[in-house]
Amino acid sequence: MRVPNRYVALDVETTGLSPKSGDRVIEIGAVAIEKQCIIAEFNSLIDVDKMIPWQVQQVHGITNEMLYGEPKPDEVWSEFYEFIAGSILVAHNASFDIGFLTHEFALLGMSLNNQSLCTLKISRKLYPHLPNHKLETVSQYLLGRSCKHMQRHRALDDARMAAMIWLEMGKI
Numbered sequence: 001m002r003v004p005n006r007y008v009a010l011d012v013e014t015t016g017l018s019p020k021s022g023d024r025v026i027e028i029g030a031v032a033i034e035k036q037c038i039i040a041e042f043n044s045l046i047d048v049d050k051m052i053p054w055q056v057q058q059v060h061g062i063t064n065e066m067l068y069g070e071p072k073p074d075e076v077w078s079e080f081y082e083f084i085a086g087s088i089l090v091a092h093n094a095s096f097d098i099g100f101l102t103h104e105f106a107l108l109g110m111s112l113n114n115q116s117l118c119t120l121k122i123s124r125k126l127y128p129h130l131p132n133h134k135l136e137t138v139s140q141y142l143l144g145r146s147c148k149h150m151q152r153h154r155a156l157d158d159a160r161m162a163a164m165i166w167l168e169m170g171k172i
Helices: 054-060 073-084 094-107 119-126 135-147 155-168
Strands: 006-014 025-034 037-045 088-091 116-118
Touching (some): 006 073, 006 094, 006 155, 025 094, 037 155, 073 094, 088 094, 094 119, 116 119, 119 135, 119 155, 135 155
Parallel strands (some): 006 088, 088 116
Antiparallel strands (some): 025 037
């Protein structure tokens, strides 16, 4: 059942670029939005029993040691599934995040049927003059310095930025 006007901005951090190659989600961050207000957040590291390549660790800063003792995928994804129930999903480069979520849910015999929207695609249409449409570029343009304190390439902060961009774009 769809929750009227509930959006969930989200971001994932992964062990690599392709779920088809066996890469997994190791962090999920999400921000629920209703009536143009952030009302709840969801965040978890995920212990997937897979080594994170050194080059990937350099991007998001998540190490194998950080995942020890963190919840396993079945626990996180069941809880996250409830968090997003009936919501429209919003992500910057949604095909990447939604592709990984679909894969993670499929591994547990679950399906992801939520509608999704992409702030990257929307920003390209609304702001063609920007030098690029990376999350940090769009947030700097729309939000100014307000996101400087956030940690890039960590799921919850990136989800917060996507939520603020979404709200600023006036799409709700």
